[in-house]
Amino acid sequence: MTKTSPIISTPTKNVGESFNQLPLAPAMLANLQQLEYLSMTPIQATSLPITLAGHDLIAQAKTGSGKTAAFALPLLTNLNPRRFAVQAMVLCPTRELADQVTQEIRRLARFADNIKILSLVGGSTMRPQRDSLEHGAHIVVGTPGRIMDHLERGSLKLDALNTLVLDEADRMLDMGFYDDIAFVVKQCPAQRQTMLFSATYPDGIARLARQFMRDPQEVKLLEQHEESKIRQRFYKVDNENRLQAVAQLLKHYRPVSTLAFCNTKQQCRSLLEVLHAQGIKALTLNGDMEQRERDQVLIQFANRSCSVLVATDVAARGLDIEQLEAVINVDVTPDPEIHIHRIGRTGRADEDGWALNLCSPADRNRIIAIAQMMHIEPDWQDLEALQSAADTPLVPPMVTLQILGGRKEKIRPGDVLGALTGEAGFTREQIGKITVTDMSTYVAVVRNIARQAVKKLSEGKVKGKTVKVRALED
Ligand code: ADP
Numbered sequence: 001m002t003k004t005s006p007i008i009s010t011p012t013k014n015v016g017e018s019f020n021q022l023p024l025a026p027a028m029l030a031n032l033q034q035l036e037y038l039s040m041t042p043i044q045a046t047s048l049p050i051t052l053a054g055h056d057l058i059a060q061a062k063t064g065s066g067k068t069a070a071f072a073l074p075l076l077t078n079l080n081p082r083r084f085a086v087q088a089m090v091l092c093p094t095r096e097l098a099d100q101v102t103q104e105i106r107r108l109a110r111f112a113d114n115i116k117i118l119s120l121v122g123g124s125t126m127r128p129q130r131d132s133l134e135h136g137a138h139i140v141v142g143t144p145g146r147i148m149d150h151l152e153r154g155s156l157k158l159d160a161l162n163t164l165v166l167d168e169a170d171r172m173l174d175m176g177f178y179d180d181i182a183f184v185v186k187q188c189p190a191q192r193q194t195m196l197f198s199a200t201y202p203d204g205i206a207r208l209a210r211q212f213m214r215d216p217q218e219v220k221l222l223e224q225h226e227e228s229k230i231r232q233r234f235y236k237v238d239n240e241n242r243l244q245a246v247a248q249l250l251k252h253y254r255p256v257s258t259l260a261f262c263n264t265k266q267q268c269r270s271l272l273e274v275l276h277a278q279g280i281k282a283l284t285l286n287g288d289m290e291q292r293e294r295d296q297v298l299i300q301f302a303n304r305s306c307s308v309l310v311a312t313d314v315a316a317r318g319l320d321i322e323q324l325e326a327v328i329n330v331d332v333t334p335d336p337e338i339h340i341h342r343i344g345r346t347g348r349a350d351e352d353g354w355a356l357n358l359c360s361p362a363d364r365n366r367i368i369a370i371a372q373m374m375h376i377e378p379d380w381q382d383l384e385a386l387q388s389a390a391d392t393p394l395v396p397p398m399v400t401l402q403i404l405g406g407r408k409e410k411i412r413p414g415d416v417l418g419a420l421t422g423e424a425g426f427t428r429e430q431i432g433k434i435t436v437t438d439m440s441t442y443v444a445v446v447r448n449i450a451r452q453a454v455k456k457l458s459e460g461k462v463k464g465k466t467v468k469v470r471a472l473e474d
């Protein structure tokens with residue numbers, strides 16, 4: 001039996017302190033400085049002293065808390081760049097998350113030359129991944145299924161591995177990856193450091209820890225939001241008016257981007273219908289979607305051309321959205337920790353955020369539990385008192401244009417920006433986020449030039465070629 005020594009902590013010592021006190025290489029510290037990582041986040045401050053000392057770790061912390069650096073710094077410290085073999089592996093639940101982690105580790109690895117980091121995910125062919133592996137990689141980041149494929153075909157060797165990370169472990173379990181993870185972990189050398197990160201702590205996690213970790217230390221960060229930034233309000237509704245009330249809230253508060261949480265997939269579908277009927281641009285995420293559809297939804301939401309993203313907790317796991325004016329709890333969750341996790345996605349950085357909750361009489365005990373855990377007195381407001389600027393519809397400021405052609409055609413964001421601001425004559429300020437995927441490029445443009453921009457791009461050229469373009473609007 002493995003015993004665990006939990007450090008249950010609300011953010012404690014070291015928080016806000018600089019990385020300089022940690023046993024990190026001077027070049028690494030200089031790089032952190034360059035990245036403007038001036039002080040540690042709570043999860044970093046609590047876990048790095050443990051992991052840099054070589055211990056196994058189980059860490060529970062929410063999305064956006066800086067978990068990647070918390071495992072990347074020890075992983076990079078354990079690495080010998082002159083040894084051409086896979087020395088660290090990170091398992092992630094989805095391709096998007098694996099890509100995010102790969103990018104973040106690349107930034108953090110800049111302090112040294114020639115650290116090769118490879119992303120091994122499904123959805124693209126095995127061949128190029130096999131070739132890259134043959135050329136030698138120091139770190140692999142991937143989804144359990146794809147990593148397993150490579151192990152079975154012998155293209156991935158783990159004899160030199162010294163660090164294993166399970167990122168978003170609860171989500172991987174939700175997705176049914178237990179057996180794949182077990183298969184992969186059994187191929188790793190027994191002498192290694194294992195770190196497990198998770199937003200929640202379901203039973204499967206304890207099982208993973210017992211089977212695959214050595215005397216892990218536990219770190220759990222209870223969330224604390226700065227009250228001033230998230231303004232939380234509670235509205236009484238009856239169940240039959242719940243979905244309509246969401247539209248009322250949106251028309252009153254007029255947030256540019258809102259994440260609306262429902263407790264079930266069916267409720268998500270129903271809400272989407274109600275919002276569409278009101279002319280509100282809303283999209284939803286669910287587990288049955290193909291990767292390409294998922295990408296399109298996330299891109300449109302992140303670039304501000306979709307007002308509302310409707311999701312369950314499972315579907316929204318791991319999403320890190322920079323600017324989110326509001327979170328609406330369409331259904332109140334029975335778990336107060338999940339509630340805190342949901343609303344913590346708004347009010348980031350210097351922005352204020354709204355957390356708006358729709359509560360039926362049956363939700364009473366849930367609200368009491370939330371109020372107790374958050375040490376708040378609920379601010380009850382009246383739906384009837386909401387003003388709606390009914391004559392000005394809620395319209396997202398941007399429109400997403402899809403250009404057929406992406407990474408495979410070697411298109412880069414600069415090519416698209418160039419095409420729009422060059423001959424087409426638009427200004428930099430009229431162009432938003434540009435996202436290049438394997439097959440398509442997505443560019444957000446301000447709404448009133450969308451039609452013109454489609455026309456100009458279709459008539460002109462991107463990277464010397466004629467392209468097909470369409471606006472993602474229904
Ligand atoms: P998580 O995995 O917990 O969801 P990430 O590791 O993706 O969070 O980090 C979220 C964001 O915060 C990233 O953009 C990352 O670059 C940034 N970040 C992480 N740690 C720091 C830090 N100490 N100082 C400044 N920014 C940081």
Ligand code: MG
Pocket residue numbers: 064067068167
């Ligand atoms: Mg993460």
